Every structure is written in C-alpha cells, then in structure tokens.
Amino acid sequence: MTPGGGGSPDDLGHWADLGPGREFDLIRRVLGPRAPQNERVLLGPGDDGAVVAGGLILSTDLTVEGVHFRREWLSPREVGFRAAAAAVSDLAAMAAEPIGVLVSLALPADDAEVWAPEIGEGVRSLLDRIGGVLLGGDLSSSPGPVMIDVVAVGTSASPVTRAGAIPGDELWVTGSLGGSRAAVTCMEGGETPTTGMLDAFKRPNPRVAEALWLRERLALHAMVDLSDGLAADSRHIATASRVAVVLEADRIPVHPDLPIGKNGANEALQGGEDYELLFAVPRGAVEPMVAKFAERFGVGLTRVGNVESGTGVGVVGPPEWGEMEVGVGFDHFHVEG
C-alpha cells in the first residue's frame, strides 16, 4: 500500500464523507470473500507482497499526482525514482532480492514528451542502485493527473512475512523516522523543509541490502516496511501475527531535523513513506550486531518496542508526555477536518 504524501483538505474536501480506515476496508472489498485457490500461489493478498511458486515475490504500488505528490514538489525524474523506491521497498520488507519492475504510466498528452523519458530515467536510477531491471510496462494518455503504477518483482527462497512475531520478541527499526512526512507538512503549509527532510521525501532508500544482511544473521520472525507510519505498520504485524505490539515512544529514532520529545515522536509514529524496515526478532539477538550494521550501511538499528501476547498496538512513553495517539496512518479516503 502506498501512503499519501499530499493532498490538502481544500483540494480534497469531497473525501471527508469517507471515514478513517476506509482504504483498508475498500481493499478488502476489492479482494472479495474468497481465499486464493491456485496451487502456484503460496501467499495471497495481505502481506507486503504475494509469493508464487518458485519463490517469486510480487508487489504493486500506485502513485497519483495530487495524492502522493505535487508537481511543485518533485521533478518528473524524482517522481519516477520515488514510485520505484516505494514498490521495491515491499521486496525489502520480505527480504527478497529484486529482479526488476514493470511500470504503467498514464500521462497528460501535453506532458508525455518530457515526463515519459524522465520518469523512466528516475525508475532506472533506482533500479541501478538495487540491481534490478525494467521488465516492461504500459503507457496511456491521461485526461487528468499523472499516474504511475510500479510492480516490483523479486525472489526469495524464504520470504519474511508479517505473520511470525511471537510474544517476547523485540521490535527494531532501521534508520530514522518522520522526515518524509515532515517535508510534506512543511510544503503544504508553504514553509521550506530542511535539506534533510526533503532528502527523506525525495530520495527514499529501500532497505534491500539491509534486509538481506539481517536475514542472513537473524531469525527475522516478522517484517514490514514503514510506508504507512510506525503506528499503522506495527498494526500490520500485530494483526497478522495475532499479537500485541507495544511501542516505546521515547525510543523512536526521530529524524534529526524534527523536534525532540513528544512532538517528534508523534510525527514519527504517524509519519509515512519512511521506507525503513520494522522487524520482530528474538530478544537480545540484534544488540550484538548494531555497530557492524551501522558501519556496513551508515544507518542505525534501534529497538522501538516489544511483542506481547494480546491484540492491537499500544504506545508507552514518559509520564510527562501524556497520551500518545496511535492513529491509523494515512488513509487516502479520509482527510482530517
């Protein structure tokens, strides 16, 4: 699922009649009541990617102008890079090796000459970084916004799903959180984001190599990528694994350009499009390799919570922070206010 990075209430006021959580409910209704029945399908909808016989992982990610980005915010090349990064991040979430992507583009006819090759360049620039190729695509004119659908294709002999977390596990994240959302919040408010925030928004770094490195060394019980925000993505693990997730607000590695304390933690909890990894592992397993990971990838590993028996997602924090909002992450079919 792609979270939204944009869309002000003014633009999208007609959405307000749809309540929170609507997006996930609608997806369930698209998928229908029946479970997948095909002997070649090892894992159907509901995880970061589907798994078909032979260990192929497939995931799709849609980017829509006016919902996920605005033209003032991103160049066509950046749009392509970001769309591909979002799709490939789902492969990382399953600890899959990327093979490539398929790209479908709908472009206004007036823009096609410039946008088509530039988006292609952005997609290929991301692919070069992670060792994947452009497998194919489709192109149509659009009577409205630019739309890009990227399907990521990868492979894994033993994909990590959302479903294996067990009580007693620790929850860890890569990198720092909240920068991308902070950039969007600034731009929507007419302010200038910091370079660091903008970089988090424009050049997300799907943690493909990091995921493979971790899987080689750890029993990864469950993993997701942080596309909907730490709170919402924790819920994906809690639901699929039938456990409770307890997040520790003051441990969240907040993006360095965000305020410290409660406000920064809240941004990171509700943020989206961080494209970092969140994973559940046996207690004590990660600690010994934090320094080596940082040395190898230039990015941190931080324990942000624990898995307990129960249901749902809770956030605990210092008493003076008061109650933290868990929320449901960004919902395309819900706009506040």
Place this chain on the structure above:
Amino acid sequence: MTPGGGGSPDDLGHWADLGPGREFDLIRRVLGPRAPQNERVLLGPGDDGAVVAGGLILSTDLTVEGVHFRREWLSPREVGFRAAAAAVSDLAAMAAEPIGVLVSLALPADDAEVWAPEIGEGVRSLLDRIGGVLLGGDLSSSPGPVMIDVVAVGTSASPVTRAGAIPGDELWVTGSLGGSRAAVTCMEGGETPTTGMLDAFKRPNPRVAEALWLRERLALHAMVDLSDGLAADSRHIATASRVAVVLEADRIPVHPDLPIGKNGANEALQGGEDYELLFAVPRGAVEPMVAKFAERFGVGLTRVGNVESGTGVGVVGPPEWGEMEVGVGFDHFHVEG
C-alpha cells in the same frame, strides 16, 4: 500494450500535436537505452510479457477512463472484467498458464464505495473463467479519472514469443475481428451497436485455453494477441521476427455484424481489443485441426496471411478493393483529424 477504445477528437483535441507512432516511441524512451542485465530475466521488454527465471511470465495493462472506456458504455463490473481480460490476454499470447493478477485502482473518492467492490467482482469473474486468483493490489483516490492497472502473472516452460516466425510460415487467427472497434465507433457516433458488437467490446474472451491447446499440437513459431489491431499486431511479429508479413484482406474473418467486403476488412485490420490470437506456424500444420478446434472452443481458426522474407506488413486483396490501409493501430498519443 493496451490500445484505446475511445476518446473522440473533441475530448482529446490537445493530443493532435503528437504524431502517429508516438506511443511506441515514448515507451522506448521510458525503457531507456540499456538492455536488461539481470541473470534472472530471460526476456525483457518488447514482447507480450517479460519472462523471469522459473518460467514466470509478467505483463501489465493500463485502463484509463476517457481513454479506454466511458462510464456510459460500461458498468464498473464490466470495466473490471475487461481490464483483467486485456492483461490476461497477454499471457495467452505467450501460451502461458495464468496464475493470477495484481490490481491497482485509482478511484475518485465519491465513486470508491461503489466502484471498488464492483471492479473487484468483475476482475474475479474473469479470473474464475481462466483459473487465476487475485494476488494483491493497491488502492488510491484519484483527483481525476478512474484508472486500473492490471498485472497478469502466468507460467510457461516454453513461452511463445513474437520473434520466431520464418519465411514460409502461415499466419492464422482465432475468432472474428473488428467487433469491439465497431461497437466503439457506433457509441462515439451516438448510434446503438448490435448485441454482437457490444458483446465483443464488453466481454472479451482471452484465449488462454485455446493457446495452450494449440501449443500442445503445433510448432507455434510466433504469437501475439490482437490488442492493437491485425495490421499493427502483425507488425509486431514482422519486426521481432525480422520477416515480412503479407495479409490477405479477403481472408480476414470479419465480425459477422460488420459489412462484408472491403469496409469490413478494413475495420478488422485497424480494429483493436479483439483479444484474439495471431500466430505463425509451418505451412499446412493447422488445416487438419480446424474442425476439432471449432468443436472444442466454439470458435474458428482462419489463415489470414503468410510470412515472407523481407520487412514490414503488406496487405493484398481483390483488385476491385483497391489499396488497403495498413496504418499503425490505435495510438494513445495520436488522434486523427
């Protein structure tokens, strides 16, 4: 590639500055100059589908409101069925067995409640017919038109490509051609299409079982599905196989509701979205199985031309028909007039 079934010059007049063939050129520019380099990619862009290690076939097909359909023409369920049929037809073109599809939907917020489940129902109805499952998807709001991207996933130990036709081969098609385009032409002109035309447009029948049946019994040298029209799709075979294709206009199995003679043949040549198969086979190989095929599938097999040494696509016909137009098929970035 999805051809367009609609869009009048009035709606889309701003496209006229882009010339014919622009779509294919733009796709080339998205794909970029580099050949795919990943040992798991057996066949990259340029055929009906990509082939990755393990014999997995992948193809993507984009459907855009106002380009491929109008709301007055199709119910949401029919839109879903058709979008899935178009994608799955690319699997048939490679004689692959379907596994399933991924579906990305962008829907105006006001329509989402009705459209999301209905499109899902239409997609699943097509999948039930061909034995595939819904593998996953993504959902976003759209500030403009409804858009659906369907990625079809199939498998084949020996996929049939566009590239193996050799001089001396015969070219055959399944079914009858031109009905879908005739329906669109009628509706655009405010006329009522016949039931047969409407059925061809609304309920295309991807020839999955037919392709597998043919491959078991024949040396299929090259195959495509007819999505861009007989003339344009013949060119795909000619180009990929480095041969000339000569079509015999008076042999084309024109849809029964189209005029007989030159006009009907021209419609069938330029038509699109027939989703029938066009294939090159050794001389004399198909003739003995025409009756059995018709009995098994309730649809005809017709020889429409020959493969010769050379380049390009030619159309020959009765002298009194005069010159036939080969054209380039429907181009999303070109509108006549």
